[in-house]
Amino acid sequence: MQKLLTDIGKKSKKATNKRLSIKKKDKVLKDYRLLILKNKKLIINENKKDIKNAYKKGIKNNLIQRLILNDKKIVAITNSIKKIISLRDPTNVILEKWKRPNGLVISKVSIPIGVIGVIYESRPNVTADVASLCFKSGNAVILKGGSEAYYSNLILTKFFRKSLKKNNVDENFVQFLKLKKRSVVDFLLQKMSKFIDVIIPRGGKGLVKKVQDLSSVPTIGHLEGVCHSYVDKNANPKIASKIVQNAKMRNTAICGATETILLHEKIIKKFGNKILKNLEENGCKIIGDNKIRKLYDKKIQKASIKDWSKEYLSPVVSVKSVKNIDEAIAHINKYGTMHTDCIITQNKKAAKKFLNEVKSSIAMHNTSTQFADGGEFGFGGEVGISTNTLPPRGPVGLNQLISYKYQVTSKGQVRK
Structure with a gap:
């Protein structure tokens, strides 16, 4: 196993030695997209093997x-690739340029990161999205998908490598780890720092925590998405109701779903109760603090301190009353996970204060937290969402998968 993984690492490093033109990269992605569309039935049949095994387990x-992969999901995968093709190549771009009094001309130029390791669970579309984003940004990628999606991931990788080969590009820009042993992940995290430049985990809390705890390679990712929607005293009732409903209930299982609602105490009776009633009528369980329980006209469970830190990923939401915007911001910065937090208000001054002072990687105004997604940001997809304090932050798409270097020229200057 160790020799196999080391060889994979060496091949990835070697692949990145050659810089490819944007024309060549886009041609590979176009061919990959066509291969997926032409082989839909074959991909769905391989996916059925995974589904069958999943039910057995x-x-x-x-x-x-x-x-599950079906016609609709495969079309979505190819649309994502199409979007990535349409985006500008983020590498070899002069980000800044200036001339010094000593005669030096300095350029800050974008470059690929190098080799990216991605460890992920369940969703086969991640294979196509991540491989396409990494390749377009000039990075090689080593994919370690979950065993539950083995056959789906394998065939999607196979078609990418086929497209690379067809275009005379090193197939090892994209490699998939076929080994199913759990020790493979440990080796990747602890023994591959010579070959992998960054690790990105995509999956449940257990996987992400393991990666963050064990990795000797730098990581990009988020542990939890404890997201908030704060309804300010100057919120428009209709807008507030619509946003909160969507932010919590559109898809309760994603990391951008709102897990805590903060209600300004002055609007609880006016229209806060109506917002909560609407959630309950749509199957959401409400857990509230003492004030919410007192003012809400239905009996609800009492919230504990632990509830403010919970990522439910289900139709459950904790609700807290706050006296003002400062209390809302303080609560989010204390209990949030720097993922995505929103203020709903018509007051521009309050909105600006919130956007500036919450520590979130994504701060929103009058917007559903469910928009925390690379595709929705126009990135063509994402390899994940980062809540790190250091960049990149938020959805990690094409333009976040780069580093930079300084290029310095002069007319023979020497330092005195």
């Missing part, structure tokens, strides 16, 4: 739903 139904 007793995997939860919500995870099986993520695993």
Whole structure:
């Protein structure tokens, strides 16, 4: 196993030695997209093997739903690739340029990161999205998908490598780890720092925590998405109701779903109760603090301190009353995970204060937190969302998968 993984690492490093033209990169992606469309039936048949195995293993139904590939999902995958093709190549761009009094001309130029390792679970579309984003940004990628999507991931990688070969590009720009042993992940995290420049985990809390705890390679990612929607005293009732409903209930299982609602105490009776009633009528369980429980006209469970830190990923939401915007911001900065947080208000001054002072990687105004997604940001997809304090932050798409270097020229200057 160790020799195999080391060889994979060496091949990835070697692949990145050659810089490719944007024309060549886009041609590879166009051919990859066509191969997926031409082989839809074959891909769906391979996916059925994974589905069958998932049912045998007793995997939860919500995870099986993520695993399923059908015509609609395959079209979505190819549309994502099409979008990535249309985006500008983020590498070899002069980000800044200036001339010094000593005669030096200095340029800050974007470059690929190098080799990216991605460890992910359940969703086969991640294989195509991540491989396309990494390749377009000039990076080689080593993919370690979950065993539950083995056959789906394998065939999607196979077609990418086929497209690379057809265009006389090193196939090892994209490699998929076929080994199913759990020790493979440990080796990647602890023994591959000579070959992998960054690790990106995509999956549940257990996987992400393991990667962050064990990795000797720098990581990009988020542990949890404890996202907030704060309804200010100057919120428009209709807009507030619509946003909160969508932010919580559109898809409760994603990291951008709102997990805590903060209501300004002055609007609880006016229209806050109506917002909560609307959620309950749509199957959402409400957990509230003492004030919410007192003013809400239905009996609800009492919130504990632990509830403010919970990522439910289900139709459950904790609700807290706050006296003002400062209390809302303080609560988010204390209990949030720097993922995505929103203020709903018509007051521009309050909105500006919120956007400036919450520590979130994504701060929103009058917007559903469910928009926390690379595709929705126009990135063509994402390899994940980062809540790191250091960049990149938020959705990690094409323009976030780069580094930079300084290029310095002069007319023979020497330092005195």
